[in-house]
Structure formats: structure tokens, C-alpha cells
């Protein structure tokens with residue numbers, strides 16, 4: 100007996116308006132040209148702008164951690180990955196999940212708690228995942244993804260595949276024991292992992308300078324892992340550093356570590372809008388905004404055309420997502436186990 | 449008449465405890481900014497030396513607090529989300545809790561762990577919606593779940609003054625509560641339950657934010673069933689005498705508990721009542737399902753939490 104409702108296999112998911120791919124087909128995003136990368140950064144920016152709006156209107160319950168400002172990191176790293184590669188993501192995961200090629204319509208549906216969402220409405224923003232694309236999940240626990248990435252990389256290598264796993268995490272994760280333990284495991288197993296530290300200057304309200312003894316790259320170096328720091332507002336700089344680390348990892352040269360200096364334009368979480376926090380000066384925010392990763396790439400691509408294309412895609416995706424049904428409350432316990440009897444209900448009245 | 453909110457009550461309790469005893473200090477994530485509410489303004493008042501913003505190193509700062517507690521401080525550790533308790537279970541249970549017995553009573557371990565916003569906050573999904581108080585009860589760690597602002601104040605004061613580790617759960621569902629309080633708020637001794645509503649026919653034991661819901665259900669059933677609502681306030685040590693007194697009279701029991709069912713607090717309450725009282729009807733538990741992981745979509749989240757209509761049905765079932 101199984102707790103899974105019938106007829107909800109991945110393969111039978113509804114076709115998606117504006118999807119880059121048909122449902123069920125695992126094709127990571129093609130980010131090979133500057134136009135591709137600009138398009139993806141624009142998609143992430145506009146996706147999260149829409150998501151912010153949906154938090155305000157209540158379409159998205161609970162809120163989100165917006166990725167706006169950090170687009171060059173997700174896009175630069177995912178541009179360096181190949182079709183069979185994998186990623187682990189964070190609480191601020193929309194950018195990573197989209198850049199790896201997840202369907203924006205199904206991610207929107209997920210955020211709105213719909214049955215046809217990436218996680219069937221069970222995960223929401225902090226747990227968005229598409230395993231068919233090698234996305235081993237956003238994660239609600241800071242630092243948790245890094246060790247998962249090492250294990251996934253080890254398992255792939257062991258079965259003879261040349262898979263690389265990119266693990267995204269914030270500066271806050273630099274102080275989690277599990278992250279340091281993961282660096283060591285990756286080092287001793289020469290695991291094909293690229294650790295990507297998105298240093299956006301803050302863990303919620305805590306500045307990096309007050310939190311991180313030593314440095315990000317110093318931590319990696321201490322475990323014998325080659326590490327570089329790059330401008331995380333420059334998708335090409337990120338991509339080049341990631342390509343080098345990915346190539347080394349793929350050819351059995353062991354893990355790498357890329358620290359990307361970046362910034363989130365919005366508050367830590369949408370809840371922050373309701374608080375009067377003053378941990379960042381308006382001048383600081385403006386200075387980083389002036390280094391916008393999309394503006395940097397704009398002159399090199401047919402930007403107006405792409406912007407219109409992305410806007411149309413998101414409009415279709417939004418309409419589709421909001422028209423999709425919500426999960427049946429009777430299925431609240433579904434998917435808890437792979438097999439075995441369903442759990443007892445809460446109240447046997 | 450002064451209206452005190454639950455969050456403000458926690459905030460006032462911490463401020464008063466720090467003012468009363470220089471050994472009391474507060475540490476955690478974003479406590480300087482007062483992100484979660486209870487620590488708002490404390491850093492400006494008491495300094496960065498007594499209100500410490502910690503990096504995201506929960507395991508280390510929990511045992512850091514233990515080290516300070518063993519050597520004269522009286523730390524309060526705030527955790528932003530309930531699931532961080534899973535991360536520091538080793539430090540709380542295996543280190544802090546066991547220290548006193550293992551050292552033959554040499555040590556005092558005055559440590560308070562405060563979890564504002566425990567349980568479901570709609571839309572926070574699987575990793576942010578747990579209510580794991582039963583784990584601490586099972587391990588033997590003192591555990592309180594205040595239901596009202598006055599109790600939040602009194603129990604937090606008592607927890608800080610206690611010489612053992614105490615975990616204080618402040619349910620998200622209670623943090624919006626407000627109460628009319630006048631004058632000085634007294635500490636509430638650990639281990640003392642409170643009858644929130646007297647009744648004749650059935651005892652409802654409700655935990656945390658569910659106390660208010662139970663009172664509402666009791667009012668709704670007024671005239672049909674006379675419901676007594678008992679708020680245990682402390683889950684360990686539990687006020688078994690109060691349970692015995694109430695259920696000894698009503699001889700009917702329903703437990704309303706926003707946590708996973710199997711091996712939960714409700715199970716323990718039902719077991720003790722069954723052992724000690726000749727019940728007139730099989731007792732009922734209204735809880736989350738077994739091993740529940742709260743799904744993201746709001747309808748699924750709500751369906752995984754115990755609900756007032758389920759309590760009403762359970763009360764009617766035991767008096768039938």
C-alpha cells in the first residue's frame with residue numbers, strides 16, 4: 100500500500116505555458132552565449148520581482164528570500180556545468196533553480212502552492228527542487244547542502260560517471276561546522292565538487308566582517324582546496340572561475356572553491372520589509388546597484404528584444420500557475436514515505 | 449489597563465532578568481537587531497557584551513553558552529527557528545542536560561533556550577514548522593510552552609532563574625496574543641499547571657497556543673458539555689497532581705497538542721490518566737498526524753495541524 104495519490108507521476112504533469120522544455124524532459128538551460136546568460140539573468144530578476152509582488156498580494160504564502168542582485172553568480176556557475184551535473188542550493192534558491200533550467204511556470208506554481216508546482220506544492224520557496232535536472236534542492240538549513248553535494252559527487256564518481264556537483268551557499272554558511280566538515284570530506288575523497296560561496300556581505304543583519312574569522316578562501320585553502328575570489332556582479336568572471344574549477348574536478352583533480360563577491364538588493368526576507376532594520380546604509384545599497392550584473396551585459400546583447408521575450412514568457416507562466424489547482428487537503432500526508440502503510444490520521448474520530 | 453503582547457512579555461522578561469542579575473546574558477542570531485522580537489532593544493540597553501550577535505554556528509554557540517553557564521554566567525540562547533533544535537540536540541541533551549548528573553552534582557547549569565515562533569508559521573514548510581517539545585520531554589530536559597503573555601513573562605523569568613537547562617517554546621500561534629495586565633508580573637514556577645476554565649464533564653489538556661482555541665471550543669459547547677481546560681504550562685516536569693485532580697473529577701479526557709502524535713506529550717498525558725484514574729470513556733488525542741512533515745501549501749499545512757472542529761468532535765465523542 101502506498102500513500103501516493105494516483106496519476107501524479109512526473110511524466111503526466113500538465114504541459115506548461117511558456118516552458119523552455121516539455122514537462123518531464125530533463126534539459127538544463129543552455130547558457131552558452133552572452134545573450135543566453137543575459138536572458139537567464141533577466142528571467143531571474145523579473146521572476147523574483149513578480150514573486151515579491153505575489154508575496155504582497157498573498158499569492159505566495161510565507162514569503163521568499165529574493166535573489167535580486169546576485170543573478171551573475173547562479174548564471175555564471177550554471178553556464179560552466181554540463182548536462183549531467185548537479186547542484187545544491189540554499190534558502191535563497193530561485194536563481195540557482197532557474198539557472199539550472201527549471202521551468203519558471205512550475206516554480207511559480209510551486210511558490211503559489213499548486214499541485215503542478217515543481218514539488219507538487221509540498222516544498223515552496225525554500226525546498227524547490229527538480230531532481231530530473233540534477234537540482235538536489237533549495238534548503239532551509241544554512242550550510243546543509245555542502246555535505247550533500249560531496250556525497251552526491253562521490254557516488255557519481257564511484258559509479259564511473261564524470262558528474263560534477265556545484266554547491267551554492269552564503270557567507271553565513273562559512274561558520275557552520277558541517278560546511279567545514281564537508282570541505283574536509285571533499286578534500287580527502289578528491290570529490291568532484293565546486294563550492295560556490297555567495298558572499299553578499301551579510302547573514303541576515305550580521306556583517307561578514309563581524310562574523311567570519313579568517314576568510315572564505317582561507318577556509319578552503321586550509322583543507323587543501325584551490326580557491327579564488329571573483330567579482331560576483333560579473334557573470335563572465337564567475338563563469339571563467341567556475342569553468343576552471345569544473346574542468347579540474349571533472350578530470351579527477353579534486354574539489355574547488357569559488358568565492359563570489361555580490362550583494363542582495365532587497366531585504367534578507369520579505370518579512371524584513373515590515374521591520375525597520377538599519378543594518379545597511381542606502382549609500383551602500385546604491386553603490387552595489389550601480390554595479391548591476393544585467394546592466395554590465397546589456398550593451399553586448401539584443402537586450403530590448405530579450406526583455407520583451409522574458410516579460411511575455413513570465414506573463415504566460417504566471418497566468419498558467421494561478422490557474423492550476425491547489426493540492427487536496429486529504430493528501431497532506433502523501434509522499435512522506437516511498438512505501439509502507441500511510442501514517443495514522445491525527446484524529447480517529 | 450495595560451495591554452501586553454506575548455512578544456513584548458518575553459522582551460520584558462529578558463530585560464527584567466538582565467537588570468536583576470548581571471550574570472544573565474543573551475546570545476543568538478540577529479539578537480542585536482531584535483529580529484525575532486524578544487531581544488528588541490536589549491543590546492542598546494545592556495551593551496554588546498551582554499547581548500551577543502552570533503555567527504551561524506549554532507552547535508558551537510550552544511556549548512559556548514554551556515561553558516559560560518558552568519562558570520558563573522546565566523545565558524539565554526535564542527534560536528530563530530525550531531529546527532535549529534535538531535542541530536543542537538547533542539549540545540543541549542548530551543552535554544548541558546547530562547552534565548550535572550555525570551559530575552555527581554558538582555555543577556549548576558543555568559541555561560535557557562528560547563525558541564520564538566515554534567510550530568507552524570503558515571508557508572514556512574517542512575524545515576521550519578516543527579514543534580519538537582516532546583523530544584526534550586523524552587530526554588528529560590525541562591520544557592515549558594507558555595500560552596499567554598503573562599505566562600510567557602512568568603515562565604521565562606522562572607526558566608532564567610532555574611539552575612538547570614530549560615527549553616522555552618514560544619509558539620508562533622501564541623505570539624500575536626495580547627492580555628490585559630496590571631502591575632508587576634510574578635514569575636510562574638516551573639511545573640505548575642493552571643486551570644484556565646472550570647468544568648464538570650470533560651478535561652481538555654491543551655498545550656501552548658492551543659489553549660486559546662480550546663477555551664473557544666469550550667465556550668462554543670457551553671450548555672451542551674461542561675468543559676474544563678487545563679494548561680500544563682510546563683511539559684517537563686509535568687504537574688501530574690493537577691491532571692489527577694481535574695481528570696479525577698471529570699473522568700473524561702481529551703488532549704489537544706500541536707505536535708506529532710506517536711510518543712508525544714498527548715500520549716504521555718493519556719497514559720498517566722489511564723493508569724491513575726478510572727476513566728468513563730476512552731480518552732482522545734487531537735494532534736498532528738504520526739511523523740508529520742508539514743507540507744508547504746497552506747491547506748495541506750493546516751490539515752496537518754490539529755483543528756478546533758476536531759477538538760469539538762473529540763469532546764463530543766468522549767461524553768457520548
Ligand SMILES: Cc1ncc(C[n+]2csc(CCOP(=O)(O)OP(=O)(O)O)c2C)c(N)n1
Pocket residue numbers: 190191239240241242268269270271272299301302303367477504506528529532535
Ligand atoms: C543553520 C541555520 N541557522 C540559522 C538559520 C536562519 N537563517 C536563515 S538564512 C540566514 C542567513 C544566511 O546568511 P547567508 O548564508 O549569508 O545567506 P544569505 O541570506 O546572505 O543569502 C539565517 C540566519 C537557518 N535557516 N539555518
Ligand SMILES: [Mg+2]
Pocket residue numbers: 269270271297298299300301302303
Ligand atoms: Mg550572506
